[in-house]
Amino acid sequence: MKQKKQTLDKKLSTICCITVLSIITVLGWILPAAAADEKPIKIGVVTFLSGGPAGPFGVPARNGAEVLAEALNTGGKVPAPYAAKGFGGAPIELVFLDEAGGVTKQVTEFRNLVQRQNVDLVIGYISSGDAIAIPPVAEELKKLTIIFDAGTPRIFEDGSYKYVFRTGAHATMDNVAAAFYVTESRPKIKKIAGINQNYAWGQDSWNDFEAAMKTLIPGVQVAVSQMPKLFAGQYGAEISSLISSNVDVVHSSFWGGDLEAFVLQAAPRGLFKKSTVVLTAGETAMFRLANQIPDGTMIGGRGPHGVFAPDNELNRWFRAAYQERYALPPTYPAYKMVQAILGVKAAYEKAQAANAGKAPDQDQVIAALENLTYETPSGKVEMSLGKGHQAVQGTAYGTVKHVKGKFTLTNVKQYPAAKVNPPEGVKSEDWIKSGFKKTK
Secondary structure, eight states: OHHHHHHHHHHHHHHHHHHHHHHHHHHHHHHHHHHHHTOOEEEEEEEOOSSTTIIIIIHHHHHHHHHHHHHHHHOSOSOTTOOSSTBTTBOEEEEEEEOTTOHHHHHHHHHHHHHTSOOSEEEEOOSHHHHHHHHHHHHHHTOOEEEOSOOOTHHHHSOOOSSEEEOSOOHHHHHHHHHHHHHHHOTTOOEEEEEOOSSHHHHHHHHHHHHHHHHHSTTOEEEEEEOOOTTOOOOHHHHHHHHHTTOSEEEEOOOHHHHHHHHHHHTTTTHHHHSEEEETTGGGGTTTSTTTSOTTOEEEOSSSOGGGSOOOHHHHHHHHHHHHHHSSOOOHHHHHHHHHHHHHHHHHHHHHHHTTTSOOOHHHHHHHHTTOEEEETTEEEEEEEGGGTEEEOOEEEEEEEEETTEEEEEEEEEEOHHHHSOOTTOOHHHHHHTTSOOOO
16 A cells, blocks of 8 residues: 555656646746847947046936936836836836047947947937037938937038937027027127137037127127137136126036036136126036036026926926935936937837837837927927927026025026027028028
């Protein structure tokens, strides 16, 4: 009897082992299929991670990407309409690349991202020089590329692209709004000057501001336009020239380390007391140089970002999540990076819905992103210029005032997108000279 029981136990053990092996075999077929469905969307993210632009500009942009990607991959953390996990259920994988090194290096690195690292798309570029060089390469390689920050209007006013988009407004918005703001605040302006970096961004910024000022105040005099080299860092001669020019307003589109160096060198010498200085990209320095930026300085944030962002649910979530992780409020580069990622997510999921819930291909995502309107922590974004590839937004400016030693902005004015962006098909230069007419 005992021998029969041992034989029966042995048979049962064998049956169990076969059953377990069968289950494992079945799971071996099921699990890879499930994993295949979870293939991540691989995004190459290009931003300054070293050099002067990194601290005030590039690193906050990277931080914004990390905060958003982690929340999206968890699912349910980001407010509607972005509560769904990742991109349509697929997780996001970020591959970071340093933008430092110049145009030639960036073109080479872009090719590496696409051809060697096989990214699904690229989001990046702060420098307008880089942003002008990358689009022809993106078209050649047929890779979806989102410019998240660089401001020169030349990209889509001088070119037309299938694979390239810019989810932030271009610099004409910044400088036209600056002209409106300074003339509304100081209507008796007679003489202006500028100090801007000598490349596409600085040249376009000054040209648009000068033209807008001449449109708003015919007869305004231009005393001097300083164009130092990008990342020069030392501005003693230029500051001396600006001080001696005795102008009412000094315009500057300096950004990153150049902006901070200019403030730290010009403020002690009294330039900000002698003239009203308007910093179109000044918002990035607000927290880093709060005690060094003099009262009366006019500051913009390249759109309704950072301290100028609306009080909506997405903004409340993003500010809290960013500040909890990095112990500082997010500045506009972080907002603009988030804006870019959310734009692609919105387009991806729109294309996915039109594709019966299946993962869309690149062409379907591109079609969905063209002329898209979507919500962000900075409010509504409309992809309405550049044949649906260039975003427009409103913007804002404010004036610095220290109250009991605390940095604040007073006289904050919002400018709607329609007031500070040219219409589709009209170049910025022509629109400004026309007196800001809205017809083509």
